[in-house]
Every structure is written in structure tokens, then in C-alpha cells.
Amino acid sequence: MHYFWAFVVGGALCVIGQLLIDLTALTPARILVLFVVSGVALSALGWYRPLAEFAGAGATVPLLGFGHLLAQGVVAAVERHGLLGALTGGFSAAAGGIAASLVCGVAASLAARSKDQC
Amino acid sequence: MKLSKQEYDRMNRQASPPSPVAKDCLWAFFVGGAICLLGEVLRTAYGRAGFILTDASALTSITLVALSAVLTALGWYQKLASRAGAGTLVPITGFANAVVSPAIEYRVEGLVTGVGAKMFVIAGPVIVWGMMASVVWGVVYYFLRPMMGG
Amino acid sequence: MGDTLFFERPASVMGYASVGGKREAEGPLAEGFDLLETDTTFGEKTWEQSESRMQTLCAELALRRCGIDAAGVDLLFGGDLENQCTASNYTMRGLGIPFVGLYSACATMAEGLALAACFVAGGLARRAMALTSSHFCAAERQFRFPLEYGGKRTPTSQWTATAAGGVVLSADGAGPYLRAVTFGRVTDLGIKDTNNMGAAMAPAAASTLLAYFRDSGRDPEEFDRIYTGDLGAVGSALAMQLCEREGLRLEKIHEDCGLLLYDRGRQQVGAGGSGAGCSAAVLCSHILPQLKAGALQRVLFVATGALMSPTTALQKESIPGIAHLVAIENA
Structure with missing residues (x-):
């Protein structure tokens, strides 16, 4: 059943993004920023954790989950290091995903070439 | 031509076809849902392999990022995204695509001035504003904590 | 003049x-x-x-x-x-x-x-x-x-x-001849969407066409075709509406280079083709050969351009358009 809810919740979050693209003048870059910042805010309000527990990857894989990850990381770091944790927590929590993207980017730039879309 | 910008704006709205919202949303739902489903399958598998929950989640993200990088390099992610829209934009695979695609594209301008400088030209704002939000929340949390009886 | x-x-x-x-x-x-x-x-x-x-x-x-x-x-x-x-x-x-x-x-x-x-x-x-x-x-x-x-x-x-x-x-030759040209004026009716350049350019196309017909005193009926450049589906419809508001009916003889170069039903090109090469290639692969062959005798070629840059677009400036016209005739 958790597979089903991961699919439905993940799909639904993407539909929200699609509605924002189609019905507002927001560009994709703005929508992504909005998603991440909203993820931080929802997590701060304590609303995102229940969704993440309910839908698993359906809530953590969309960029809202990236915001949730940042917010959780910063809370854990403040608990351990005090105010310093406010600066270190976010990046520490996000390091895996960002570093993986960076490494993949460098590798792909060496392995692949820009191709036409037609 | 005696025509106000407001009048022309009205004409333009009538002449411009709207996005096919229902079709776009179906694509976004099924492709985005499928990527999240794959994430859940991976997370469960990593959990069964003995990783603790946070590590299993991180490994899931990293696997999806690597998969997206391969599809991006092959040019397939772009082809899928031209139909799936937000379905490929919103998941973390979209973030990886936003990092990997400029790295490939601007390779011809050099490893430092091309790949290095342009890699985060699209994804950078997500990191900047995500980090800012988390720092603000961290500071707020620091001062709220005593009041929450912690 | x-x-x-x-x-x-x-x-x-x-x-x-x-x-x-x-x-x-x-x-x-x-x-x-x-x-x-x-x-x-x-x-x-x-x-x-x-x-x-x-x-x-x-x-x-x-x-x-x-x-x-x-x-x-x-x-x-x-x-x-x-x-x-x-x-x-x-x-x-x-x-x-x-x-x-x-x-x-x-x-x-x-x-x-x-x-x-x-x-x-x-x-x-x-x-x-x-x-x-x-x-x-x-x-x-x-x-x-x-x-x-x-x-x-x-x-x-x-x-x-x-x-x-x-x-x-x-300077010498048997035609087709470039009988007249109209250099356009930059026109801007406030369109800001860089994904809708046809709408941004349509007022410029209409403005240049109106100027030509006013200056020449000619009737649209005298032309076999009027080719606008790269307005696409949206811009073409708007340009025709703008001309009609001023009493110039061109629908019957109007074609657009951006709509000719691709088959929009079969090829995914949105509202049509664009680019400095689009109208140039349509001119040289489609319009001039027909004039040479005598299938067309008299045409207007009106290429349109959207004059923004990525920088001005990010600064929320609207998109200025321009259209230049060339009258090409066999006689």
C-alpha cells in the first residue's frame, strides 16, 4: 500500500507544479524555488513530517521534500550546536543530493556532448 | 494604429491558445508519480539491505540523481520532459537534470569557465533560497526552543 | 513617399x-x-x-x-x-x-x-x-x-x-525585381511573454504593411501573396486583426514563413518556426523559386523581428517588434 500512496502523493505534488506552470505566469525556476521554500515552511510548521511518514518517497522525492530535508537538518543541528547549527544544518542535510548532482554533472560533461533536440 | 496596450492584451488573450491543462496534468501525475514510486521501491530495497532510514533516503536520492544524469546525457530526459512537464521538473531528478544539462552544454566554454561557472545557472536559485529559508528557520527555532519547553 | x-x-x-x-x-x-x-x-x-x-x-x-x-x-x-x-x-x-x-x-x-x-x-x-x-x-x-x-x-x-x-x-538582370522597400518602425504594444513572440511582433508587421499600402496607394488585390516572416499562428491571427481594424483585409493572400516551413500537425514546433534563418530560407526555397517559375508575379515579403534580449526580458521590459518590407515583382 505504501507504494500506492508514494505514487499518488508524488503525482499529486507534480500536478500542483503543473497547474502553477499552466495557469500562472510563474516560470519553472520560480516554481522550484517556491517548492523548496514551501517545503521548509511546511516542515517548520510540523505539517510535512506526517506526509513524509504517510507517503514515503512520494513526499521526499519532490522538491518539497528537499525543503523538508533542509528544515529537519537545521533543527537537528541547532539541537546539537546551538545557533551555529542554523548555518550548518541545511547544507549538511542536503550535501548528499547536491554533491551527487555535482559529481554527475562533471562526469556527464566529460562523457557526453550537447545534442540537437530534433 | 490607435490601440491601447490593454486592448491589445485582450486581443492576445483571445488569439493565444491556452495550455492543455488536463492533458498536461495527466502527464505530470503519471510521470511524477512513477518517479516517486521508483524512489519508494529504492528506499524499501535499501532499508531491507540494512541501511537506517536516513541513509536509505539519502541513497535513494543519490540513485535517482545518477539515473537522471544518465538519461540527461543520452538526451532522453529532455524528450520525456517535453511531455511530462512538472512531472519531471518537481522530483529530485529534475534538480539533477538542471545541474547536469548546463554542465554538458557549456563544456565547450571550458572546465572552469564553462562547466564550473555554469553548472548551477538553473539550479542555483533553488539552493540559494532553500538555504536562506533553512537558516531563517534555524534561527527562529533556536529562539523558539526554550518557549516550547525544550 | x-x-x-x-x-x-x-x-x-x-x-x-x-x-x-x-x-x-x-x-x-x-x-x-x-x-x-x-x-x-x-x-x-x-x-x-x-x-x-x-x-x-x-x-x-x-x-x-x-x-x-x-x-x-x-x-x-x-x-x-x-x-x-x-x-x-x-x-x-x-x-x-x-x-x-x-x-x-x-x-x-x-x-x-x-x-x-x-x-x-x-x-x-x-x-x-x-x-x-x-x-x-x-x-x-x-x-x-x-x-x-x-x-x-x-x-x-x-x-x-x-x-x-x-x-x-x-543592377541588371531579368528579374524578379525589388521594386520598393519599407523600413519599419519599432512598435511595442506591451507584450512581455518571450514565449509568445508572434504576439509581440504582430503590431510591427501590421504597422509596416499599413505604411506600405498608404505610401504606395496600391490595393492588396494587386498582389498574389503577402508573406510575413515568423509571426506563427498567434502572431498571424493578430496581425490580420490589426490590419482589418484599419480597413486593410489581407487574409486571402496572407501566408507566414513560420507556418510554411514546418507542418505543425506533424512536427512539434508550437506556434510555428522563427529565427533569422526561417524567413530567409522560406524566401529562397519557396517564394523566389515560385516567382522565377512564374507561379507568382507580385509579392510582399515582410519579415518581423522581436528585439528583446534575455537581459531586458528578465528586467520585465516589454518586447519591441520591427518589420521590414520588400516588394518583389516579376515585371
């Missing part, structure tokens, strides 16, 4: 050529192209050099069809969409013809052709050439996103053609 220049001794079209890429090869005008290359790198390492190579091939083909070499051309008016018009600059580094670099975005072919017509008709040049190009990949990486980036296009967006067109004009 107004904004229109009429020539007593008009320049004659001596020869022309068009080059296209893969999507153009799959389009309805494929047969009219002189060269179609499905490998859109044109054997080069960067997209910028690919575009220059394509433009060079186009120039060489046009000269060959005229039976002359580069030394036989007094002056070349050229341009493209790349920053600082580098595609043309690098083409001209190899070609060695006195060069005037132009930028009017997708209107550049009409601008170049109009200037070349003026120089030849005014006796300032014996032979002059107009040459423009655009390359989808060079334009995407400069104006929009990396080619591997996944994004969905809006239905109003247009597809930058990978194509080049070149025309050689001569």
Missing part, C-alpha cells in the same frame, strides 16, 4: 540558395532547399561554428548558382541571432566580401535584402548580397536553456529554424 522607398531602376534577383537542418528536411518545403543536412553540427565542434559553417555553405551555393565567386560581390549585408552576430562574423572571415553586419532578430533577412536593394538601385553597388541564418541549438543555449534541459514549451512558443538563406542582387 512616407516610409517607403520606390526604385526607378530596381535591383534584380540574380541568384539565391537555402540550407536547412534535420527538422527542415522533414518539413513541407524540403524539396525547395539547395542543401539539407540531417547532422546539424555541420561537422563542427560548437553550435556557433555549426551555424557559421551552414551560413558559409549557403553563401557558396548562392554564388555558384550565380556563376560568380566572392570577388564578384561588392557588398554583403548579413546577420544572425547570436550575440554580437558571431555566426555571420565568422562566415565573413572566410568569405572576404566587404561586410555590413546587421541585427534585427528574425527580420534581418528583409532588412539585409532591403539595404542591398537600396545600394544596387541607387548605383552604389553593382552586386550586393543579403545573407542570414539561425541555428536552433545556438539560439537555445544562448536565449533559453541547455539542450539537455527538460522543459515543456507553451503552445504559443516558436521553434527556431536551423536554416540559412542568401540572395544575390544585381
